Amino acid sequence: MKVFHPARVFLVLAVVLCAESVQALSLWDDRVRVNGYLKSQFGVWLEDQSPYGMGDNAINMLRGTLQIETDVKLTDWAKLYCVFRGVREASYEAEVGVPDGFYDEEDIREIFLDVDVGEDLHLRIGRQQVVWGEADYQLILDIINPVDMSWHFMLEPWEDLRIPNYMLHSFYRLPFLKSSIELIWIPGLDDREDRVNKLPPSVTAIGRWTPHPTNISMDLPIPIPLRQNINYKYPNRSLEDSNIGLRYMFSLGDFEFAIMDYYTFSYAPLPVLRPIALPNDLGGILDLLVNGITIDLDMEYPRLNVTGASMNYYWDWVGAVLRLDFAYYWDQPYTAKQLTDMMGTQSINYFTIEESDTIKYLVGVDRPSMIRWLNKTTSFMIMGQFIQTILLDHKDNMVVTGFDAPIDKIQTFLNFGVTTSYFHAKIAPTVGGMYDFTGGWLIQNSLEYKPDNNWRINLKSNHIWGHSDFDSVGLFRGKDEFILELIFQW
Amino acid sequence: MRNSYRCVTSTRILRSASLLLVILAFLFPGRVLAERPEIGTVIDHTNWQKYKEYLGTAVQTLMEKNYISYRIVDRHKHMTFPIDPWTEKCNGQASVGPNDELINYCGAGVPFPQIDLNDPKAGAKAYWNQDKRYTGDTAIMSPATVMIIDKKGHERSFTAEMLYYKATERTVLPPIPAIPNSDTRAYIRINTLAPFDMKGFAVVMDIKRYELNLPDQQWAYIPMLRRVRRMSTALKGDSFAGTDLTYSDSYPGAPYEFTSKILDFKEMLMCAYCDDACMRDLVEKRQGLKIYNIPVEFTQIYVVEVTPKDKNYHYSKYVYYLDSEYWGIQMKECYDLKGELWKLQTFYGVLGCGAVGAAGVTSMTDLQADHMTFNDSSKSYKYNADLPEKEFLPQRLKELGQ
DSSP: OOOOOHHHHHHHHHHHHHOSOOOOEEETTTTEEEEEEEEEEEEEESSOOGGGTOOSOOEEEEEEEEEEEEEEEEETTEEEEEEEEEEEEOOOTTSBSOOTTTTOEEEEEEEEEEEEETTTEEEEEEEEOOOOSSOSSSOSSOOSSOBBOTTTTTOSOHHHHBOOEEEEEEEEEOSSTTOEEEEEEEOSOSOGGGGSOBOOOOSSOBOTTOOOOOOOOOOOSSOOOEEEEEEEEOOOSSGGGOEEEEEEEEEETTEEEEEEEEEEEOSSOEEEEOOOOOOSSHHHHHHHHHHOEEEEEEEEOOEEEEEEEEEEEEETTTTEEEEEEEEEEEEEEEEEEEEEEETTEEEEEEEEEEEEEEEEEEEEEEEEEOOTTTOSSSOEEEEEEEEEEEETTOOTTEEOTTSSOBOOSEEEEEEEEEEOOBTTTTEEEEEEEEEETTTEEEEEEEEEEOOSSSEEEEEEEEEEEOSSTTSGGGGGTTOOEEEEEEEEEO | OHHHHHHHHHHHHHHHHHHHHHHHHHHSTTTSOOOOOOTTOEEOTTTGGGGGGGSOHHHHHHHHTTSEEEEEOOOOOOOOOTTHHHHHHTTTTOEEOTTSOEESOOSSSOSOSSOOTTOTTHHHHHHHHHHTSOOOSEEEEEEEEEEEEOTTOOEEEEEEEEEEEESSSOSSSSSSSOOTTOOEEEEEEEEEEESGGGTTOEEEEEEEOGGGTOOOEEEEEETTTTEEEEEOOOOTTSBSTTSSOBGGGTOOOOGGGEEEEEEEEEEEEEOOOOOHHHHHHHHHHOBTTBEEEEEEEEEEEEEEEEEESSTTOSSSEEEEEEETTTOOEEEEEEEOTTSOEEEEEEEETTTTTSSSSOOSEEEEEETTTTEEEEEEOOSSEEESOOOOGGGGSHHHHHHHOO
16 A cells, blocks of 8 residues: 655645646746646445455545646747656555556656648657547547556546557648648557557456456366466567558548558457367376466457548538548457367367458537527537447457457447536536447546636546446446546646 | 718718707707717716716626726827728729628728718628728737636636638738638637646637638637547537637628618727737736726717627627727627627727737626626737748648647
8 A cells, every 4th residue: 555645745735725826837938838737536436346356445546647748849840749647546445456556657648749841741750649530439540549448447538548659640731622641650669568558457456447357267177276377469669560550631522531541450459368288197187286277378469450531521501510430440350269178068268369350430410509598608519429330250259358248240339428518618517428239328427617727626427337247338337436536737 | 082071971970960969958958968078087987977978888887887997098090001002992892782792892991981871781881891891911819818707806717829811801911812712711720828728729710701601610629639620610609618709709790691770970989099008008907807997089980780680690689889980890789689788899909909800908798797708919919920821721730739
């Protein structure tokens, strides 16, 4: 358990509270601006987590974040941008086996140089985030950076969850069709584990956002001690393991289009568990009983190529913006279970990888609407997005990674959101979420209060249902929570 | 020619007005004959009723609440602007059509430098004139600070860089008078610099040429999404970033979408000229909602009532106070859907910045809620800077976004 220093915390709070109004630090004739925030997040579970193998402590988040951003205007055509993020989290009684400091950070999260090269070429070089596509809740074409879902699933803004990578990002404007070309090259300078998604601790520990305990039984006929030898096969720091993306954007009338291709890796690990060979003779079995068996589990991140397109259009007649995303994942890898006959019984004996071309698409609408009897001055922004994933080469043995739960050939989701603000944007309520047509829900509510330029107070609640504990958002069923955020920004 | 005509017209009007005042004074003693104050007079909540003929309706309300006071200064000298030659050259060409549309406009300048008050289209002509007033071909205001102030004086603010680019009615920067083969009338780009949770938010508005009848377009870079999003421009009555302003307060729409009527043409007290020192003084001495000692001068004003033809418009009407010499908007009153006076937008010293109607300091006061949005762009403004059109492309938002 880490030790907090109340005196230091009190000192920081006293300084912050005494400050009447704190603004960005401006240096060198405003060519350098430094600002940021201090954020404290306190969360509790709304449901008992002990059925899911966790301890009974209801606190699920006690996280402090310091983020400092620096903008440096070097010349009229060159700027430097840098983001530092430091995070400290408490240790949680509810978690099992998660090492102290697992969620902590002290990191130059982003640092990049923006350069205008001539009239039409713009370069951004350094550690950064890049977002493509139109989808909000789900990552269809927004797949340039991996994400960190270890500390709060997907319930924070993606901006705070993406893992920035070192890359060369160029924009080149073309004179026809108001078009431009965007090129991305991730040469692999990052730490190897930063090239893929960071997931909650699993296998040997239970984090607060670890999915439910697996329903897989190895069905070994005799009690044999198991040792796990996990080998993460992250992309290498080599040119061969670069990621490359190309996007062409253009306008036809009031329609805006983008077509893209991104050569990357599967950012989600796929476990490969080789067949467990049991000895046939008595001596071998006795040896196993004494020494146990070592399971070699390879976590693989296979290569992946994604081709896609997106479109948006402002439809004036209905006052709405229409959005489309279409992505074709070539040979998308999935976990597949293999049933074998072991000592006369059928068991899941090992996992392997099967591939399927996969289509993901989105049709979305955003429409601001004045509902004067609810809000006289400010509109309600209403958003809806229909999303489907279709596995073209679906196989019956494809399962959710880590579970004996089949993957559907067609998965359908509806994302939605409504937001407005009252009292001159001092109070902003938001309701949003995702409906999984298999019967799952994820609802996010928030109420933000902005009393002045420095303080922000957010009350949030997240609610998750699922038709099963082992399917889609059902993997997190029961993890309803209430969050209080206090932010001091300058 | 233009000034002499205006003198003749003004003299006739003043004579008629004087006669009328004498008659009315007999009928309604004590109500009509407002005293013309001397230069140097301070008008505040103690004496405003003596001079109310020189004050706009909303200003009288603010005086009564002791939110503002005026100090009368000398009339500023006449200024020339780059559109004046176009106004002279094209004088007499333009007309207003049956649906209040502008016909035969020659591309730049004020289309109707003389207005006959008996002309049934006089209101539409005055409204077209303010639409075509000189605002510079480009403008950069950086930083501009927008303060949101409640009746207790509590303030929040945001700071932004504001860029403006005219694609039509250009008189200084080539190509003149318009960008060829463009359906754009003007672009606006706003990049928010502070506070932290608004930092990086940027928006580009593409205001389409009226005659094409195309919907305006808008894109926003949303830092939390790290993405440029196409935005709907349907709701012009939506509050802009929590301020008292709506999107339409900058661009209410084409003048032919409104019915305009001249209510009055008279001498009024307006903060018509305010140089850098004057603007700094206004900014520094403001106390919450209260702004005292505003320098005002006698200005010939067209009071124009502007009623939207669209019954779903968010205001029932506007009343504009237009400077008859430069056609700048000195003040604009907005009426709610019940017909009650709701807001007053004031442009302090529209001539002080070097362009008309793009004042360095403006305010929008909600008279019903006692709330105000105060915009201070006086620290740094620059007109007719060589600003390339590419700065207003949606792709540029992406390039600049963090």
